[in-house]
Amino acid sequence: MELSDWDLVQKCQSGDMASFQELVSRYHQKVYMVVLGLLHNRDDALEVAQETFFRAYRKIRSFEGGSSFYTWIYRIAVNLAIDQQRRQKRNPLEFRETMDGVLEAQEETARDPFADVHDRELRENLARAINELTPEHKAVIMLRTIEGLSYKEIGEILGCSEGTVMSRLHYARKKLQDKLSAFL
Amino acid sequence: MRLLMNPRNRLRLFSLALILTAGLVGAAEKNPQFVQVTIRTILAENKTDDFDPKLKGMERQLKPLKYRSYRLLKAEDQNVPSQGTRSFEIPGGRSLTVAPQEFQDNRIALKVRLTEREKPVIDTTVKIPNKGNFILGGPPHDGGVLVLSISATAQ
Amino acid sequence: MRDCESIRESIGRWLDGELDTAESESIRAHLASCEECRKAQQQLESIDQILKTTLLAEAQQIEFLPFWRGVQVRIAQKTPWHEQALEGLRATFTLSRAAWLVPAGIAVVLAILSLDSYIPGLREGRNSFASVESIDAYGRNVALLRENESKTTVIWLYEDQEEENATADEPAKSAPAF
Numbered sequence: 001m002e003l004s005d006w007d008l009v010q011k012c013q014s015g016d017m018a019s020f021q022e023l024v025s026r027y028h029q030k031v032y033m034v035v036l037g038l039l040h041n042r043d044d045a046l047e048v049a050q051e052t053f054f055r056a057y058r059k060i061r062s063f064e065g066g067s068s069f070y071t072w073i074y075r076i077a078v079n080l081a082i083d084q085q086r087r088q089k090r091n092p093l094e095f096r097e098t099m100d101g102v103l104e105a106q107e108e109t110a111r112d113p114f115a116d117v118h119d120r121e122l123r124e125n126l127a128r129a130i131n132e133l134t135p136e137h138k139a140v141i142m143l144r145t146i147e148g149l150s151y152k153e154i155g156e157i158l159g160c161s162e163g164t165v166m167s168r169l170h171y172a173r174k175k176l177q178d179k180l181s182a183f184l
Numbered sequence: 185m186r187l188l189m190n191p192r193n194r195l196r197l198f199s200l201a202l203i204l205t206a207g208l209v210g211a212a213e214k215n216p217q218f219v220q221v222t223i224r225t226i227l228a229e230n231k232t233d234d235f236d237p238k239l240k241g242m243e244r245q246l247k248p249l250k251y252r253s254y255r256l257l258k259a260e261d262q263n264v265p266s267q268g269t270r271s272f273e274i275p276g277g278r279s280l281t282v283a284p285q286e287f288q289d290n291r292i293a294l295k296v297r298l299t300e301r302e303k304p305v306i307d308t309t310v311k312i313p314n315k316g317n318f319i320l321g322g323p324p325h326d327g328g329v330l331v332l333s334i335s336a337t338a339q
Numbered sequence: 340m341r342d343c344e345s346i347r348e349s350i351g352r353w354l355d356g357e358l359d360t361a362e363s364e365s366i367r368a369h370l371a372s373c374e375e376c377r378k379a380q381q382q383l384e385s386i387d388q389i390l391k392t393t394l395l396a397e398a399q400q401i402e403f404l405p406f407w408r409g410v411q412v413r414i415a416q417k418t419p420w421h422e423q424a425l426e427g428l429r430a431t432f433t434l435s436r437a438a439w440l441v442p443a444g445i446a447v448v449l450a451i452l453s454l455d456s457y458i459p460g461l462r463e464g465r466n467s468f469a470s471v472e473s474i475d476a477y478g479r480n481v482a483l484l485r486e487n488e489s490k491t492t493v494i495w496l497y498e499d500q501e502e503e504n505a506t507a508d509e510p511a512k513s514a515p516a517f
Contacts, residue, residue: 194438194439195442198438198442199441199442199445202446202449203445244488244489245491248484248488248493298496304477305477305479306475306476306477306479307473307474307477308474308475309473309474310472310492310494311470311472313467317469317491318491318494319491319492319494321493321494322497323496324498
């Protein structure tokens with residue numbers, strides 16, 4: 001029978017490294033996805049994702065199960081990614097090229113039905129539009145879109161109220177719609 | 185029972201229980217309510233070469249006194265309350281009064297007075313190991329001398 | 340009847356499942372009959388779709404074992420040596436084991452400390468002699484003897500000289516031969 005996240009956490013707290021490895025295996029892709037959505041750079045996203053689990057390992061004994069493990073891990077990940085964004089000194093052109101690289105590469109394995117030029121333009125503008133959002137607005141979009149988390153869960157992760165999550169989401173979506181309406 | 189399922193709680197509860205038990209035992213050791221005092225009155229003399237079988241176990245203690253014979257005249261036990269006194273009748277119009285003083289490090293302090301015809305002959309305070317004894321000897325009696333084995337056990 | 344602007348404000352929350360049943364029903368009913376609002380809904384859904392598929396495709400390329408090795412390297416490099424030693428100890432002495440080991444250890448220590456209560460003579464040679472704290476023989480001669488072999492303390496009271504003279508014909512010694 002598969003152990004729950006909390007069972008694994010408790011075993012980690014007793015020093016069981018294999019249990020921590022299992023938790024990493026469950027969440028490493030999800031964490032990477034969120035962080036990539038925030039940073040739009042593969043290398044940075046990988047760094048931050050691994051750092052997230054390192055930090056979780058160091059702090060695992062202080063985790064008391066008040067929230068779910070994934071809420072806790074996303075909180076670490078998003079905070080690290082937001083810190084990274086604030087340190088990031090990339091200009092918009094370089095950023096867009098990096099995100100383009102991300103969007104182009106996925107064509108090789110994409111299950112995305114869009115393959116025409118129109119779609120490429122949409123992707124380029126999407127990358128630009130996301131980049132123009134603040135880290136906090138990007139974070140709500142990523143957590144909602146990628147993970148389908150509730151406003152309550154997003155609020156727990158970002159340390160803000162459900163009302164704030166709602167208004168940030170609404171703002172972020174409106175911005176994206178405005179910038180992309182010609183392509184959608 | 186649910187409390188014991190958590191290892192941290194188990195650790196805390198058992199350690200606390202052990203420490204409390206140790207404390208209680210320790211406290212009990214420190215303050216015995218009674219001390220059982222046993223006085224063996226032995227006549228040591230040189231008229232014969234007999235060793236009373238009833239004194240088996242005391243040969244090593246008595247042999248150094250170098251008398252030829254040892255005979256148990258009487259053995260008496262009394263439970264003496266801590267800080268109390270009890271008297272033991274000793275042959276020859278004598279009396280031995282014992283007063284336990286304190287119990288520490290598994291040793292009992294005893295105040296002992298030997299009187300003869302109601303006059304004090306000797307006062308001494310001796311600390312003996314719990315369940316141990318000391319010898320008080322010398323008063324003459326019946327052609328020999330009295331040897332008193334004074335032992336005490338904390339209750 | 341809500342206007343389109345109000346409906347479009349709520350489409351995001353409706354898609355997120357954050358509206359109550361009544362509100363949800365009202366949005367659904369409006370979308371069924373309003374093309375403009377339906378278009379807004381589709382735009383939001385497209386944005387979500389593209390983001391999700393793009394990032395999901397990326398994430399699926401991240402293999403676990405190289406990722407885990409990266410985490411392990413960080414743990415090894417960034418954890419100070421004394422913390423690593425502590426981690427090693429913690430792994431050996433887990434909380435479950437400690438929950439039994441610590442009370443057992445306390446019990447063993449207590450048992451050792453109180454061993455002499457159960458094995459008399461254990462402290463022989465150290466504390467087995469009776470010690471004479473005070474002595475008052477009221478002017479009589481008294482001798483104190485410690486006999487090593489039997490660990491016995493002997494207080495010997497010598498007879499008063501006058502008394503000795505009075506009973507001079509008695510043959511017995513009044514003093515031991517030590």
